[in-house]
Amino acid sequence: MNKLREISTTILFTFFECRLKFIFYYLNISRDIPYSPNILLGQIQHKIRNRLIDNNDFDNNWCEIETELMNNYIKRGLPEKNFFPLNKFIPNYYVEKEKLRFILSENKKSFKSTESIQTYFEIKLKSKIFNVVGIPDLIIEKKSGTTIIDFKKKIPSEIRYLKKYNLQLHIYAYLYSEINKKWPQNLILVDNKNRRIPIKLEKLKVIRYLTYFKNQFIPISEKIKNFGKDTKNLPKKLQLELASPDVEICRRCIYRSICFPYRDNILAFVGENKRETFDQVGILEKIFCAQDGTISLVFTQNNFNFSIRGIRKFSYNIDLEKHVRKKFYIYNIRKTKIQRQYIASFYTVILLAT
Numbered sequence: 001m002n003k004l005r006e007i008s009t010t011i012l013f014t015f016f017e018c019r020l021k022f023i024f025y026y027l028n029i030s031r032d033i034p035y036s037p038n039i040l041l042g043q044i045q046h047k048i049r050n051r052l053i054d055n056n057d058f059d060n061n062w063c064e065i066e067t068e069l070m071n072n073y074i075k076r077g078l079p080e081k082n083f084f085p086l087n088k089f090i091p092n093y094y095v096e097k098e099k100l101r102f103i104l105s106e107n108k109k110s111f112k113s114t115e116s117i118q119t120y121f122e123i124k125l126k127s128k129i130f131n132v133v134g135i136p137d138l139i140i141e142k143k144s145g146t147t148i149i150d151f152k153k154k155i156p157s158e159i160r161y162l163k164k165y166n167l168q169l170h171i172y173a174y175l176y177s178e179i180n181k182k183w184p185q186n187l188i189l190v191d192n193k194n195r196r197i198p199i200k201l202e203k204l205k206v207i208r209y210l211t212y213f214k215n216q217f218i219p220i221s222e223k224i225k226n227f228g229k230d231t232k233n234l235p236k237k238l239q240l241e242l243a244s245p246d247v248e249i250c251r252r253c254i255y256r257s258i259c260f261p262y263r264d265n266i267l268a269f270v271g272e273n274k275r276e277t278f279d280q281v282g283i284l285e286k287i288f289c290a291q292d293g294t295i296s297l298v299f300t301q302n303n304f305n306f307s308i309r310g311i312r313k314f315s316y317n318i319d320l321e322k323h324v325r326k327k328f329y330i331y332n333i334r335k336t337k338i339q340r341q342y343i344a345s346f347y348t349v350i351l352l353a354t
């Protein structure tokens with residue numbers, strides 16, 4: 001187990017959702033990442049919250065983090081002009097910034113304590129037993145006990161997220177206990193609106209989860225050890241064995257377009273639930289070229305037509321003309337949809353059925 005890649009809490013949660021999704025994630029298989037300026041704003045807010053508990057310099061920190069993110073973008077060859085400066089792309093940029101400034105000053109007041117405290121920001125905790133790592137946002141150690149805090153942009157009421165955040169904090173608690181030989185006293189989620197949600201610590205449950213994961217992961221890692229990052233190497237038979245397609249989980253899965261079990265079930269997903277996944281499957285009927293160099297594809301699915309507009313040359317690599325009357329799978333990983341008019345985005349994947 002030690003020679004294997006470390007498992008983060010996010011990857012671990014994926015394991016409990018779907019083992020195939022976990023493997024895609026674990027093998028670091030490239031996928032279409034739907035980045036947006038709002039995701040970047042979330043990253044700034046997250047980083048700044050961790051930095052500023054004992055630091056007053058809000059504006060300089062904000063500016064430094066935004067520049068850091070932009071430089072990372074440029075290094076990775078991403079189109080920074082589509083995202084930066086963020087205030088141009090995010091309508092409520094200044095409102096969000098001021099809101100966070102206010103919340104942080106409130107937070108500071110409430111963290112004041114008569115006891116002496118020790119705080120740790122984003123330190124990496126690692127389990128020697130389970131090969132799992134976690135980086136809690138904030139650990140506050142007092143004589144009376146330890147509190148682990150995780151900041152979230154918002155805490156949705158959906159049970160899936162609560163489960164995920166709950167498990168995440170429990171893993172942090174376990175990692176803390178393995179290293180410090182004592183369990184934390186409090187686990188707390190804090191959101192952008194300064195809502196604090198205490199999580200009840202269930203020690204036995206988290207140990208059971210980790211043991212189950214370890215027992216399952218060892219045989220799975222044997223099966224996948226010869227597969228690289230190329231998904232074509234991950235045979236359909238193995239995918240079927242590992243996958244557990246479920247509408248709730250698949251509809252948010254960024255690996256849909258490389259997942260055979262999902263593809264096999266796509267009609268079940270795009271039928272009743274098409275508003276959920278925004279994916280489609282259809283027979284290509286016509287191709288139109290627009291003056292701006294993009295093309296539109298018209299498909300039929302059962303008894304209705306739908307079209308996808310604005311497809312650019314680089315988003316497909318086959319001669320579409322040759323495939324009229326053939327079946328295609330259309331994945332809208334970015335989930336943008338307007339009625340029956342689908343607008344191609346960078347991340348829409350169109351695959352010929354084989």
Ligand code: SF4
Nearest residue numbers: 018021250253259262
């Ligand atoms: S699309 Fe569904 S079945 Fe396929 S990997 Fe994702 S969650 Fe698993």
